[in-house]
Amino acid sequence: MSELLNVVGHPLILHKLTIMRRKDTTTDNFRRLLREIAQLLAYEVTRDLPLELVPIETPLAAIDAPQISGKKLCLVSILRAGNGMLDGMLDILPAARVGHIGLYRDPATLAAVEYYFKVPEDIAERLVIVVDPMLATGHSAAAALTRLKAAGAATIKYVCLLAAPEGVAALHAAHPDVPVYTAAVDDHLNAHGYIVPGLGDAGDRLFGTK
Numbered sequence: 032m033s034e035l036l037n038v039v040g041h042p043l044i045l046h047k048l049t050i051m052r053r054k055d056t057t058t059d060n061f062r063r064l065l066r067e068i069a070q071l072l073a074y075e076v077t078r079d080l081p082l083e084l085v086p087i088e089t090p091l092a093a094i095d096a097p098q099i100s101g102k103k104l105c106l107v108s109i110l111r112a113g114n115g116m117l118d119g120m121l122d123i124l125p126a127a128r129v130g131h132i133g134l135y136r137d138p139a140t141l142a143a144v145e146y147y148f149k150v151p152e153d154i155a156e157r158l159v160i161v162v163d164p165m166l167a168t169g170h171s172a173a174a175a176l177t178r179l180k181a182a183g184a185a186t187i188k189y190v191c192l193l194a195a196p197e198g199v200a201a202l203h204a205a206h207p208d209v210p211v212y213t214a215a216v217d218d219h220l221n222a223h224g225y226i227v228p229g230l231g232d233a234g235d236r237l238f239g240t241k
């Protein structure tokens with residue numbers, strides 16, 4: 032059973048994250064590092080997948096060897112920055128299905144409005160791993176999880192690169208059944224909803240849009 036908050040502070044992850052945080056890190060390096068960290072987070076988020084023994088023959092002997100059993104996987108990217116973590120996750124979990132969810136915040140009501148939603152039909156039978164690098168206010172993350180549950184998702188894990196304490200608290204309050212995996216929990220959110228010290232706007236840095 033995983034903890035509700037899993038801070039994956041492996042030295043490789045923290046070293047790569049430090050390079051990502053630097054304001055002068057180039058777009059191509061930022062993108063490559065996010066992919067590499069997603070690979071390492073995939074290792075941790077799948078740590079408790081159940082195994083079963085299957086009979087196999089090596090060139091030397093017949094043995095019962097472990098293979099993953101039980102739930103199939105579905106990765107869900109919260110657009111657009113979530114896409115920066117997808118390829119790294121898929122490097123490690125190549126058979127996973129993939130869903131996408133797009134939300135924007137209505138400037139008047141501040142409510143999360145859905146503009147795109149596509150997930151596998153059998154999502155109810157899958158372990159759903161939601162990816163989005165920055166867990167900031169937690170509002171869009173909570174809305175995404177609510178929408179995924181409405182579509183049938185029953186077992187969900189949430190993986191990000193960086194979290195704000197406020198975002199972790201908001202997500203846990205709304206979805207106490209969803210464990211969060213992150214490389215680090217930073218100090219606070221600023222008045223504009225950015226994580227401090229953070230790394231800036233992950234989507235812009237990933238896609239070079241600013």
Ligand code: URA
Nearest residue numbers: 165167225226232233
């Ligand atoms: N989204 C980002 O990309 N960066 C933040 O600091 C907060 C939300």
